[in-house]
Amino acid sequence: MDVIYPPLDGHFETFDRELFEMVKKLDKDYEGIEPDGTDITSAILPDGTYLYIDNSSKSHGYYYMKETPPYSYFTVAKSYDKRGYITEKGLLGVPLDWEKGKWYYFNSNRQLEKIVDYDAPFKFTFEEVEAFCLSKGMKLRRGYRSGGARIQRVYVPGASYNCWRITYQRNLLIEIYRLDLQTGEILSYQEDPIQM
Numbered sequence: 001m002d003v004i005y006p007p008l009d010g011h012f013e014t015f016d017r018e019l020f021e022m023v024k025k026l027d028k029d030y031e032g033i034e035p036d037g038t039d040i041t042s043a044i045l046p047d048g049t050y051l052y053i054d055n056s057s058k059s060h061g062y063y064y065m066k067e068t069p070p071y072s073y074f075t076v077a078k079s080y081d082k083r084g085y086i087t088e089k090g091l092l093g094v095p096l097d098w099e100k101g102k103w104y105y106f107n108s109n110r111q112l113e114k115i116v117d118y119d120a121p122f123k124f125t126f127e128e129v130e131a132f133c134l135s136k137g138m139k140l141r142r143g144y145r146s147g148g149a150r151i152q153r154v155y156v157p158g159a160s161y162n163c164w165r166i167t168y169q170r171n172l173l174i175e176i177y178r179l180d181l182q183t184g185e186i187l188s189y190q191e192d193p194i195q196m
Contacts, residue, residue, distance in 0.1 A: 003127055006069050006076045008091060010104040010112050015063045015084035020053050034059075050075075050144035057082045066092070070143040073126075073151070074100055085110055090118075094144065096152040100126065124184040126151070129164050132177075132184065138168045155181065163187055169194065 024030050026043035033039045037059030042052040048070030056062050063080035077097075078089040090103030099118040107113040119125070133140055133149045141148035150167040164179040172194050178187040 003073065003130060004069075004071050005091065005101070006067070006072050006074060008076055008089065008102075008104075010102075010115065012106060012110050012112070013078075013086045013089075015065075015080040015086075017084070019051075020055060023051050023053055044144070048143060057084070062087075068094055068144045072142060073140070075144075081108070093152060094141070096150060098153045098155075100153075121155075122153070122181040124164065124179065124181055126153075128184055129166065129179065132179065133166060133168070136168075136177075138166075138170075153181070 020041070023043045024041045027041045030041050039055040042050070044050050050068040052066040054064040061082040063084060065078045066075045068075040073094055074091040075094050076089065077092045079087045081087050086106050088103060088105045091100040092098065093100055101117065101119050103116045103118060104112060105114045105116070129151055130140060139148040141150065152165045154165050155162045162181055164181060166177040168175045174192045174194060176190050179185065180187055
């Protein structure tokens with residue numbers, strides 16, 4: 001199965017207040033504005049898309065939104081300043097929030113200031129990690145609540161533990177693989193029993 005990426009571009013945008021109000025109406029657990037002024041809501045839309053929206057514009061001076069389509073490993077993450085102007089947007093790996101591909105950063109004048117490609121330093125691609133998982137008989141996760149392999153790119157410049165980290169529950173075991181970011185070579189493998 002092909003990896004499908006949610007649509008994303010470098011165009012300026014503003015926070016969608018109408019969408020925020022719609023999601024609040026769909027959120028069965030919504031309790032209103034917190035005592036500190038934070039207003040957070042989330043819901044699964046009829047098409048299976050999961051939306052999480054944090055309106056902290058009055059308490060902390062920002063808005064934050066994550067949109068996870070049901071067909072994807074990735075969520076579109078967007079941050080806005082207190083005016084509702086976009087400051088950054090890009091893809092995050094689900095569910096472990098690692099940056100994927102090109103991220104777009106905007107200045108206070110609503111101009112695209114820079115683009116950072118978080119995949120550029122690595123040769124072993126996410127698609128190759130997906131193929132590795134399938135070769136090991138792992139189910140893959142898509143969307144917000146699906147089960148399957150948890151894939152995370154771990155990268156801190158200069159650190160010795162940089163890798164693709166794959167965690168998979170198979171029967172009563174948790175399997176953990178670490179793959180080299182450049183070659184895909186298996187750096188380590190361990191099995192841990194599930195604690196009952």
